[in-house]
Amino acid sequence: xxxxxxxxxxxxxxxxxxxxxxxxxxxxxxxxxxxxxxxxxxxxxxxxxxxxxxxxxxxxxxxxxxxxxxxxxxxxxxxxxxxxxxxxxxxxxxxxxxxxx
Numbered sequence: 001x002x003x004x005x006x007x008x009x010x011x012x013x014x015x016x017x018x019x020x021x022x023x024x025x026x027x028x029x030x031x032x033x034x035x036x037x038x039x040x041x042x043x044x045x046x047x048x049x050x051x052x053x054x055x056x057x058x059x060x061x062x063x064x065x066x067x068x069x070x071x072x073x074x075x076x077x078x079x080x081x082x083x084x085x086x087x088x089x090x091x092x093x094x095x096x097x098x099x100x101x
Contacts, residue, residue: 007100011043014096015045017069017074018034018067018068018074020032021034021047021092022067023053023064023065025060030051030053030054032052034047034049036049043098043099046095047096048092049092051091052089053083058083058084059082060080060083062079062080064079065077066094075096
């Protein structure tokens with residue numbers, strides 16, 4: 001069984017390794033910087049960023065991804081997020097649970 005120290009070390013590693021996010025509109029991926037990566041009191045790693053597409057008008061985001069400092073894909077999720085107006089940003093949060101089963 002992993003110790004509490006080991007689990008906390010894994011959580012801190014994830015926190016320090018995640019570097020940026022990408023999201024997909026149509027067939028194009030756009031990159032965003034992460035605004036916050038924290039380890040919550042319950043041990044989950046919370047990743048936050050704002051999606052601010054430069055594309056005008058209504059858009060549909062179909063995928064969101066997280067990358068590490070080496071540019072490798074760490075996490076992705078198929079989405080269906082519609083933005084109605086170009087004056088809106090989209091706040092996005094990912095919560096990663098690191099546990100032993």
